[in-house]
Amino acid sequence: MKTRTEKEIIDLIIGFAQNDDRIRAVLMNGSRVNPNATKDIFQDYDIVNLVTDVEPFKDENYILSHFGETIIIQKPEGKIYPPPVGDGRYNYNMQLVDGNRIDLSFFNINRIDELRKDSLTEVLLDKDHIIPNLLDPSESSYLIKEPTEKLFNDCCDEFIFGLGSHIPKTIWRKELPLLKAYIDIVLGKPLIN
Known part of the structure; x- marks a missing residue:
């Protein structure tokens, strides 16, 4: 199977969100938006979907039917070990057969302010224009701060x-x-x- 390109994967992610009214915005964070990160074949897609209700997105069949065949799926919030974060999110960490990896998260839209703290964030889709202007992606929130x-x-x-x-x-x-x-x-x- 041919590995899908970055554009194909981003289009797939945006298309998935555009076709579901419960998804109001999509963010990407991590190394793919880091201007200082060297691009390599191991970079995954760290995707945050801001939704009106997280619960319906726990339906694995609904999610997986959109992204292609997987080798393995991890659902951290459905596990006992390691213990889930337990903050209301739901994740699918998917290793796809074509070599791409997508970490697909669903957060309630009410948590938007928390997610804006990550300086490595880029808006892929904002249906309601609710995400304030973000600064250009940078490593600023990841830099070590001098201790007191x-x-x-x-x-x-x-x-x-x-x-x-x-x-x-x-x-x-x-x-x-x-x-x-x-x-x-x-x-x-x-x-x-």
Whole structure:
């Protein structure tokens, strides 16, 4: 099967939304709208559909009939593990037979202000002209912000205490699974913050 082009996939996504009155707007975010991202064959389509009601879009047959044959589908909000986000959205992460991958999300239109915070967002369709002018896509909401002095000191304290207390104790006791958890959580989390 021939891999569909970016234009073909975008047209498919917009066509799906145009033919369903419950979908009022469509946004795309992620690496495909990032001007600094290198385009490659692994870029997926991160699509957000703003809808009047999320519930009807949980009908897998309705959704899948529009996008083509899939290899695998993941529905994160319908799973036990990892636990769902639980914020009212519904997602289909679809690996299509033609090689394209679409992460198709459905959010209630009332959550539009939350979604505008993502600086890597581009409007594909706005049926009601409800999405205010967005800035050009940029990485601004993803950039690391300088920590406050208190946050920096707290992270250092957590790291040093873990290194001096939790880590030696688990090494001494040969508790390797617990050691791994401490390294990831006690040492890793402060470094990421």
